[in-house]
Amino acid sequence: MARRKKKFPCGHQGYGQVCHKCQQKESDRVRRKRQRQAWEESFRYDPIDLKHLPKNVVIKTRRIISQLRQDSNYRRFKGKRLRHNRSIISIPINRDYRLICRDEGAQVLPETVISHQDYNVCKPGSAK
Ligand SMILES: [Zn+2]
Structure with a gap:
C-alpha cells in the first residue's frame, strides 16, 4: 500500500498526521527564541x-x-x-x-x- 502525499490545511504537502515543514519551522522558532533568551540573560553576569x-x-x-x-x-x-x-x-x-x-x-x-x-x-x- 503506497503512501500518498496529502495536502495539509497550511498548504504544504507531505505524509503523516501533521505537516513536517510546519513542525520544523515551529521547532526552529522555539530554538531561536531560547537562544535569544539565553543571550539576553547572559548580560546579567557582565x-x-x-x-x-x-x-x-x-x-x-x-x-x-x-x-x-x-x-x-x-x-x-x-x-x-x-x-x-x-x-x-x-x-x-x-x-x-x-x-x-x-x-x-x-x-x-x-x-x-x-x-x-x-x-x-x-x-x-x-x-x-
Ligand atoms: Zn505546513
Missing part, C-alpha cells in the same frame, strides 16, 4: 552594561574582561593610559569600540564601552 553593543563586540569585550581578571596587564590588548587621566586605560576592542578601564593598582576594572565616535568627540555637556 560587570558593566554591554546590552547596547553589537554581538561581536560583546563577545570580544567579555573575553578581554575575563583575561584582565586573571592578569591585569592591559598592554597585551594594546591598551593605553589616557594622557589627561593616567588612571584611565583605553583598550581597543575593534575599529569602532574601546573598553574603558580604571587602574585600581592591583587590578584593572572595566568601567564602560564607548564607540570610537564618543571617544573622539567627548565634548563636556554634549548629549551622548
Whole structure:
C-alpha cells in the first residue's frame, strides 16, 4: 500500500498526521527564541552594561574582561593610559569600540564601552 502525499490545511504537502515543514519551522522558532533568551540573560553576569553593543563586540569585550581578571596587564590588548587621566586605560576592542578601564593598582576594572565616535568627540555637556 503506497503512501500518498496529502495536502495539509497550511498548504504544504507531505505524509503523516501533521505537516513536517510546519513542525520544523515551529521547532526552529522555539530554538531561536531560547537562544535569544539565553543571550539576553547572559548580560546579567557582565560587570558593566554591554546590552547596547553589537554581538561581536560583546563577545570580544567579555573575553578581554575575563583575561584582565586573571592578569591585569592591559598592554597585551594594546591598551593605553589616557594622557589627561593616567588612571584611565583605553583598550581597543575593534575599529569602532574601546573598553574603558580604571587602574585600581592591583587590578584593572572595566568601567564602560564607548564607540570610537564618543571617544573622539567627548565634548563636556554634549548629549551622548
Ligand atoms: Zn505546513
